[in-house]
Amino acid sequence: MRIIIIVAVATNGVIGRANGEMPWHIKEDFQHFKKATMGSPIIMGRKSFESLGKPLKGRENIVVTRNANLNYDFDDVIILHSLNEAIEYCKLLNKEKIFITGGGEIYNQSISIADEMIISHMKFEAEGEVKFPEFGMNEWYIDSKDDREQFEIITYKRKS
Ligand SMILES: NC(=O)c1ccc[n+]([C@@H]2O[C@H](COP(=O)([O-])OP(=O)(O)OC[C@H]3O[C@@H](n4cnc5c(N)ncnc54)[C@H](OP(=O)(O)O)[C@@H]3O)[C@@H](O)[C@H]2O)c1
Numbered sequence: 001m002r003i004i005i006i007v008a009v010a011t012n013g014v015i016g017r018a019n020g021e022m023p024w025h026i027k028e029d030f031q032h033f034k035k036a037t038m039g040s041p042i043i044m045g046r047k048s049f050e051s052l053g054k055p056l057k058g059r060e061n062i063v064v065t066r067n068a069n070l071n072y073d074f075d076d077v078i079i080l081h082s083l084n085e086a087i088e089y090c091k092l093l094n095k096e097k098i099f100i101t102g103g104g105e106i107y108n109q110s111i112s113i114a115d116e117m118i119i120s121h122m123k124f125e126a127e128g129e130v131k132f133p134e135f136g137m138n139e140w141y142i143d144s145k146d147d148r149e150q151f152e153i154i155t156y157k158r159k160s
Contacts, residue, residue: 001090002097005110005117006036008151010126013134016103020051023126026150033101036118041098043086045106046070049077060093062086064106083109104130111135116143117156124150 008029009015016022038058046065055061055077062078063070064086070079080086083106090098100110111117111133117140119132140156 001095002115003087003100003110003113004097005100005107005114005119006033007102007107007117007132008033008120008122009132010122010124010128012125013131014126014128015107015132016051016128016130018129020047022051023128024122024124026122028148029120029122029151032120032148032153037099037101041090041093041095042101043083043090043098043106043110044101045103048101048103048106051103059099062089087113104132108133115158118153119156120151120153122151 007015008026010023014023037056041060041062042056043062043064044052046063046067049061049063055074060078061074061076062080063072064080064083066081068081072079078089080089087098100106100114117135139159141159143155143157145155146153
């Protein structure tokens with residue numbers, strides 16, 4: 001099972017605002033995200049899930065929280081209480097790949113265990129308090145690049 005981080009990052013490292021909002025809305029990037037993740041489990045932090053407001057269709061939505069009492073009125077959302085628990089749960093699903101879909105706290109905790117990162121590098125700076133962690137190319141190599149008008153999608157794979 002490959003653990004894949006998928007994220008969109010501005011040139012200054014920003015991925016979101018403290019109030020949960022995304023600083024930009026680019027349809028082409030949402031389409032890329034949808035196509036990449038469709039059919040696979042997605043793991044996200046409670047704050048990112050709440051900023052979405054509802055589960056994403058066609059994917060098993062796994063939300064992590066430290067709050068033992070958290071519950072949502074959605075049948076198709078799994079709530080778990082650590083990142084490790086979420087990964088172990090996914091292993092039981094026998095899926096070829098799972099996606100880590102944010103936000104900042106969850107990316108910070110998962111970058112050391114991810115096998116791949118699919119990063120949409122936006123071609124602009126953005127205002128926001130939440131950033132993607134810095135990473136060194138000593139641990140990663142570039143597997144592919146896909147240049148679009150407003151962003152470039154780079155797939156990084158972990159060096160073995
Ligand atoms: N640009 C992108 O691609 C992208 C993608 C996703 C999100 N975002 C942005 O990122 C921002 C949200 O990121 P964030 O860092 O504020 O929050 P987050 O990572 O989405 O969620 C943080 C929450 O996750 C739970 N959590 C974190 N680590 C945990 C652990 N080890 N075990 C159990 N629960 C854990 C906690 O929930 P409790 O407080 O309930 O315990 C914590 O408050 C938003 O602005 C959003 O728009 C951007």
